[in-house]
Amino acid sequence: MKPIDAETTPTVPQPMHPYKVMAIYKFAALPDAEALKNPLASFCCGHAIKGTLILAPEGINGTVAGSAEAIDALADYLFASGPFGQRLEGAEVKYSFADAAPFLRMKVRLKPEIVTLRAPEADPSRQVGTYVEPEDWNRLIERNDVVLVDTRNDYEVGLGTFQRALDPATASFVEFKDYVAKNLDAQRDKKVAMFCTGGIRCEKASSYLLSQGFEEVFHLKGGILKYLEVVPPEESRFQGECFVFDERVSVGHGLELGTATLCRACRRPLTPQDRRHADYVENISCPHCAEDAAKHRAAAERQRQMALARQRGGAHLGDAVSAEAQQSRARKKHEAELSRQANAKPD
Numbered sequence: 001m002k003p004i005d006a007e008t009t010p011t012v013p014q015p016m017h018p019y020k021v022m023a024i025y026k027f028a029a030l031p032d033a034e035a036l037k038n039p040l041a042s043f044c045c046g047h048a049i050k051g052t053l054i055l056a057p058e059g060i061n062g063t064v065a066g067s068a069e070a071i072d073a074l075a076d077y078l079f080a081s082g083p084f085g086q087r088l089e090g091a092e093v094k095y096s097f098a099d100a101a102p103f104l105r106m107k108v109r110l111k112p113e114i115v116t117l118r119a120p121e122a123d124p125s126r127q128v129g130t131y132v133e134p135e136d137w138n139r140l141i142e143r144n145d146v147v148l149v150d151t152r153n154d155y156e157v158g159l160g161t162f163q164r165a166l167d168p169a170t171a172s173f174v175e176f177k178d179y180v181a182k183n184l185d186a187q188r189d190k191k192v193a194m195f196c197t198g199g200i201r202c203e204k205a206s207s208y209l210l211s212q213g214f215e216e217v218f219h220l221k222g223g224i225l226k227y228l229e230v231v232p233p234e235e236s237r238f239q240g241e242c243f244v245f246d247e248r249v250s251v252g253h254g255l256e257l258g259t260a261t262l263c264r265a266c267r268r269p270l271t272p273q274d275r276r277h278a279d280y281v282e283n284i285s286c287p288h289c290a291e292d293a294a295k296h297r298a299a300a301e302r303q304r305q306m307a308l309a310r311q312r313g314g315a316h317l318g319d320a321v322s323a324e325a326q327q328s329r330a331r332k333k334h335e336a337e338l339s340r341q342a343n344a345k346p347d
Helices: 033-046 068-081 134-141 173-183 200-211 223-230 293-311 319-343
Strands: 019-027 050-056 059-066 092-098 106-110 130-132 146-150 160-162 191-195 216-220 238-240
Touching: 019 068, 019 200, 033 050, 033 068, 033 106, 059 068, 130 134, 134 146, 134 191, 134 216, 134 223, 146 160, 173 200, 191 200, 191 223, 200 216, 216 223, 223 238
Parallel strands: 050 106, 130 216, 146 191, 191 216
Antiparallel strands: 019 059, 019 092, 050 059, 160 238
């Protein structure tokens, strides 16, 4: 069984990218999630696959990487030959390639939910909103009778969002229920469109709204990432950059590496403006956590451990990927400066 994105996936990776990356999620009934955990972990470890997969009674979610052959074998295990049977058919799967190993460990975690909302009535395997293709998204959100809601958390929205989108200002997805209760009305808001990073959160959010009596609920298929990948920049209604949960930190149109970095103390994304703030100390503190001494101590200890690992000739978790992202960011900055100088008007 192939995932819904399989037809857009290259069959052969580029030889200069030795790692194939699989990002997957699917809401599906997995009451045997606990029994599936160890066999899945054994399969991944046996094929030298690394990353994190989350299993829950409501489905699967995660990102892993390995050789192209290993990831293709995992796809077969999940969709055809393994113990999941037909249950993951139609999973949302995205493939990409990397020069450096994105992960250093393999973890299969068992959790109550793959997206924590703590609302049993939200069941995407039973009911979900209307999927909207990225190419049709602009036409929908430009309508005056559509309420557009960003289902991500405040620090993600701060980096970038769609024009006219409402910001729930949530610190975690669990708070989304309170936002709906206080700010949306099923009788007044007849059409609600929602979006998130890759599509998984707004699937659950749309299911929740339907359970609360909202009748016309839409969500962006594939999330912001798919939109940025396929919609030309000149037609885009997305402003800023999209936060991603890996060492890239943020991406822009065409999924190009963004300008944001990560505070190693509080793990919040930092814009270039944040890094010019007086409270910013690289790898130690930022304007968002300047008053939190405990986080500063933890960040300093993390940096000490990384330095010790480098002295021993080893690699601290995330070191290689972080270094690659930093080098790419520096290269882009240099290229932009050269372009600026070339286009500067003479005095």
